[in-house]
Amino acid sequence: AGEKGTASERSFVMIKPDGVSRQLVGKIISRFEERGYKLVAVKSLTPSPALAREHYSDLSARPFYNGLVKYITSGTPVVAMVWEGKDVIKQGRRIVGATNPQDADPGSVRGQYAVSVGRNLIHASDAFDSATKEIGLWFAPEELSDYEPIAWPWVM
Numbered sequence: 712a713g714e715k716g717t718a719s720e721r722s723f724v725m726i727k728p729d730g731v732s733r734q735l736v737g738k739i740i741s742r743f744e745e746r747g748y749k750l751v752a753v754k755s756l757t758p759s760p761a762l763a764r765e766h767y768s769d770l771s772a773r774p775f776y777n778g779l780v781k782y783i784t785s786g787t788p789v790v791a792m793v794w795e796g797k798d799v800i801k802q803g804r805r806i807v808g809a810t811n812p813q814d815a816d817p818g819s820v821r822g823q824y825a826v827s828v829g830r831n832l833i834h835a836s837d838a839f840d841s842a843t844k845e846i847g848l849w850f851a852p853e854e855l856s857d858y859e860p861i862a863w864p865w866v867m
């Protein structure tokens with residue numbers, strides 16, 4: 712996922728089916744763009760059960776795991792993205808807000824738009840290693856763009 716701690720750091724961010732269904736895609740993308748992050752990859756898809764299970768493999772023992780996989784694969788698509796820039800993993804988590812929207816800062820995506828942990832709109836990688844794993848899982852290397860925004864001193 713780029714290089715940790717540099718302007719090339721990358722995070723995997725996914726708008727879940729509730730975010731697509733509620734037509735919040737543009738508002739969510741704007742938060743990352745306006746902060747200064749660079750969109751390196753984006754696609755809309757309904758993940759296969761295998762992909763969803765692998766993405767959430769750390770949670771396979773949890774009681775909500777099957778319901779979570781079922782929801783992510785239900786047929787309403789997700790928007791999978793890779794964002795790049797300085798400290799994007801940690802700052803991405805701050806933009807997204809706490810896992811339980813009831814604990815999320817009101818200025819965060821979850822704090823502004825969600826109230827239920829099972830419908831918390833969005834996922835963002837929580838660490839460099841998971842970002843690397845998730846980007847590799849959701850995207851082929853050739854799907855990741857390498858380009859210079861017109862003016863991009865903000866997150867270098």
Ligand code: RTP
Nearest residue numbers: 775779809810828829830831833834835836837
């Ligand atoms: P995410 O991976 O989606 O960014 O969420 P997270 O790291 O903030 O939270 P994590 O603990 O990894 O949980 C992953 C997702 O599982 C769903 N969840 N449901 N009690 C429940 O019903 C419950 N707890 C967690 C949420 O969608 C959470 O984002």
